[in-house]
Amino acid sequence: MNTRDQVRLAWAEVLDVESVPDDVNFFELGGDSLLLIVLLERLNAFTERDLEAADLFQHSTVTAQVELLNSPETKRELVELGATNRRGLIGRARQGN
Numbered sequence: 001m002n003t004r005d006q007v008r009l010a011w012a013e014v015l016d017v018e019s020v021p022d023d024v025n026f027f028e029l030g031g032d033s034l035l036l037i038v039l040l041e042r043l044n045a046f047t048e049r050d051l052e053a054a055d056l057f058q059h060s061t062v063t064a065q066v067e068l069l070n071s072p073e074t075k076r077e078l079v080e081l082g083a084t085n086r087r088g089l090i091g092r093a094r095q096g097n
Contacts, residue, residue, distance in 0.1 A: 003047075004066045010042040011062060025084045043069070
């Protein structure tokens with residue numbers, strides 16, 4: 001099973017739907033922040049990536065999440081920016097003020 005199929009399957013199971021479009025926002029399909037955490041756990045279970053909730057908020061479609069999971073550079077860039085979690089994002093915003 002390829003990455004796209006795995007992401008679609010995870011979404012379908014978490015959202016309890018039969019079909020998942022590639023370019024529709026997770027929240028538009030009935031997801032909420034609690035279900036996003038469940039999705040996060042499922043995605044982390046089949047990948048070696050250590051995704052965080054902020055990653056899924058920023059990449060909220062199947063297509064975007066597949067690109068994220070297939071990109072070896074993404075996690076490194078987020079770490080360099082200090083944006084791997086909410087605290088890091090808030091800290092960066094405060095530094096810019």
